Amino acid sequence: MAETSETLLLLAPLRGVLLPLAAVPDPVFAEGLFGEGVAIDPLGDTLVAPCDGVVLHLAATGHALTLQAPCGAQVLLHVGIDTVSLRGEGFAPCVAQGTVVRQGDPLIRFDADRVARQARSLVTVMAVAHGIGFAVADRTDAGLAEAGRTVVLRVRAAGPAQAATPAPQADVPDVPNVTPAATLRRTLTLACAGGLHARPAARARAAMHGLDATVTLHYGGRQASLASLVALLALSADEGATVELAASGRDAGAALDAVARELQRTDAGEAHAVFPVGAAPAAAAPDGELPPGCIAGVAAAPGIAIGPLHWWRDAAPEPDPAGQGVAAERAALRAALAAVDAQLARDSAAASARQDPAGAGIFAMHRALLEDPALRAAADALVDAGNSAGFAWREATRAEAATLSAMADRRAADRAADVLDLGKRVLRVLAGNHGGAERAAGAAAGLPPADGGQPVVLAADEFTPSDLAGLERSRVAALAMVRGGPTSHAAILARQAGIPCLVALGSALERLPDGTPVIADGDRARLQANPDQALLAAAASSARLRAHQRQAELRAAHAPAGTRDGVHIEVAANIGSVDDARQAVAHGADAVGLLRTELLFLHGAAAPTVADHTASCQAVVDALDGRSAIVRTLDIGGDKEAAWLRLPAEDNPALGLRGVRLAQACPQLLDDQLRGLLAVRTQAPLRILLPMVSEVGELLHWRARIRTLAAEAGADAGIEVGVMIEVPAAALLAGQLAEHADFFSIGTNDLTQYTLAMDRCQPELAARMDGLHPAVLRLIAATTEGAACHGRWVGVCGALAGDPLAVPVLLGLGVTELSVDAGLVPATKARVRTLAHADCRQRAAGLLRLPSAAAVRDACRQYWPA
Ligand code: PEP
Ligand code: MG
Secondary structure, eight states, X not given: OOSSSSEEEEEOSSXXXXXXXXXXXXXXXXXXXXXXXXXXXXXXXXXXXXXXXXXXXXXXTSSEXXXXXXXXXXXXXXXXXXXXXXXTTTEEESOOTTOEEOTTOEEXXXXXXXXXXXXXXXXXXXXXXXXXXXXXXXXXOSSEEOTTTSEEEEEEEOSSOOOSSOOOOOSSBOOTTOSOTTOEEEEEEOOSTTSSOHHHHHHHHHHTTTOOOEEEEEETTEEXXXXXXXXXXXXXXXXXXXXXXXXXSTTHHHHHHHHHHHHTOOOHHHHHHHSOTTTSOOOOOOSSOOOXXXXXXXXXXXXXXXXXXXXXXXXXXXXXSBOSOHHHHHHHHHHHHHHHHHHHHHHHHHHHHTTOHHHHHHHHHHXXXXXXXXXXXXXXXXXXXXXXXXXXXXXXHHHHHHHHHTSSOHHHHHHHHHHHHHHHHHHHHHHHHTTSHHHHTSGGGGSOOOSSOOOEEEEESOOOHHHHHTOOGGGEEEEEESSXXXXXXXXXXXXXXXXXXXXXXXXXXXXXXXXXXXXXXTTTTEEEESOOHHHHHHHHHHHHHHHHHHHHHHHHTTSOEEOTTOOEEEEEEEEXXXXXXXXXXXXXXXXXXXXXXXXXXXXXXXXOOHHHHHHHHHHHHHHTTTOOEEEEOOOOBTTBOOTTOOOOOOSOGGGSSOGGGHHHHOHHHHHHHHHHHHTOOOSSOEEEEETTOOSHHHHHHHHXXXXXXXXXXXXXXXXXXXXXXXXXXXXXXXXXXXXXOSEEEEOHXXXXXXXXXXXXXXXXXXXXXXXTSHXXXXXXXXXXXXXXXXXXXXXXXXXXXXXXXXXXXXXXXXXXXXXXXXXXXXXXXXXXXXXXXXXXXXXHHHHTTSSSXXXXXXXXXXXXXX
């Protein structure tokens, strides 16, 4: 032992920025499966011995080795993440198995550039192996380390050898003899990547939906009901674990099959969604000594921002402990839970609508947690004991979160943050229902007053998804977190929103007061406090370069867009709220190409009335400053659920009662909306768009209904009616539909889903759900041809319209209107202006003959580089 007879000091094996193991973008290391330790984002290219020892094992690929210290401790050194796949390329070991080394001796040299280009990350791990009687007593996992000089780990003997993995706590004992005779059992191996973490657990639970069965999962001497996500996570069952399912009830067999299928999915895409290579930038290595005031963290979303630091005040209101009667408090809790469920449904639907399956999945998982029977039972018990709904819910969520955080499994600890987040959401709703004063101090209170001041770098210990769901993007320049990881849900949402984000900045961030000027550099994983003029100038120039192009686009965005050869293309915005309408105007949208009216009402407590429809659409139209609007009738169903609309459960909701088909079950709903829309006062055309039409009869029916309702109300019966082309049948019948429709708007999100038979909310299929698939393009071509027969125009309002590679293809196929998220309007107009329509037309036809979406994308890159 180097320091005392009991302590082994391990020096940094590389020069670089120290990081906590939890920040490593690989669950195997981050969750300590290899042992406790530290990570280093390298600034050097030679791995040196952290202590004297003998090389016990050297990987054949030269990227990792195990060193045994004289005291017996085994130290694993692993250069980069997924570097085994390089098969030795770029690595030159300086030692062999059995070599005796001294502290500081070179072990492996590597070509940092080459490895960084080919591997997922260069982050290097040093960990002390579990189970041989040594434990890390102290560590330094922040700041800059010098190879062979900085002490980073102090290792102590931990008594007699421990088991390689801790024995499971028997807090939920398995009870083998109590299951009834009719119980069916099945043993299986967990195939889901990363084990039974939140998403597979949520999917397994969801697989039982509608089945009359009770299923328990038994693992490691413990059991959990499939009904309780929290209990399932608490089992900490890893990938490859052998588990037993026990099912009883009328549909026990079907439930066993469904759950087993979920647990045996290999989940290739799941791992991709959690650690999206390239989408989640790994910690970037600073290229020199850290200057004073500079804090190294981990980059979670790229971009540079300068602004005053502002601490997010977590404004979950303090509940009064005393209840006002059990019945009243129970009712208040039920109502608040229903309202939060509706909020989450809306957030999830909004995420799906903007083609963000990861975001949608997060909110969907929160909905599953919210239903957790264990959580609800704990809160009910506290209400029954005389506590208020808010107090009961807060205590129940805190207790549940404490259980999860105490678990060694890092994923369970992440779920603790999710449970606490739900605690906050419900408290905010309860506070709102009890008078509104605390509600006003809710989501907005985390920001400084909106006085038009400089956007802030918003700091928190760790943001939660609900913190970010309602954030005013224009007031936040960047996000900075004391803790958190690049794959946390908040980080995923920050990337989606395009907000630079730094995580794991540590206690150095905590010491910075409100108002400290900072540079948040999400490209290089640094936060610079109190920057001097030179640093400010350099950061400002980088930010300027990034912003330059965007500003130029924005400046030109208010002019109409046409191709180089003079074909006018309308660039409109997709919106779902009055705020979106204002954004559309600010970003130069020519019109609104799609108002998703369901987003205005998903979160309501009851079905919208005629007056509600008129009022909310009027507010949107008024915000548009004379621009025309295409208003789509309610498209509830599929992945968009409204709490106030209880529809019969469907096995395949995406193929069921959604869009205009909803009228089959609730005809009043659409009549009310149409009456409401016909009463809106407008300066520019308001057009009605019908979603999910699949046959001409539907269009004829609704056109007739609109005429009747308009006549009854004395409104304009000539209002234009268009059809969403989002079902292959509609594309193929475009000629017949065009005879009776005024225009078409192609919903490429659904058209792609239904053409490729790939669920648009399925993260595993997200990479293959490409609207540039030649089959989808053929349907688009069929639509424009059908429309042309009757002189109708065709727009695209699916996400494909905002894809720069797709824009020339769509124009080439005859589309004349592109409707995109407001923020994309300037770039889309700029793209249109670079193109020649004749060239697009000529080349698009050839793309239809290509074999795959990838081939189309390749060709587009060559023809029309973005
Ligand atoms: C679409 O399907 O492409 C579309 C625009 O509609 P939504 O995304 O709302 O289903
Ligand atoms: Mg659609």
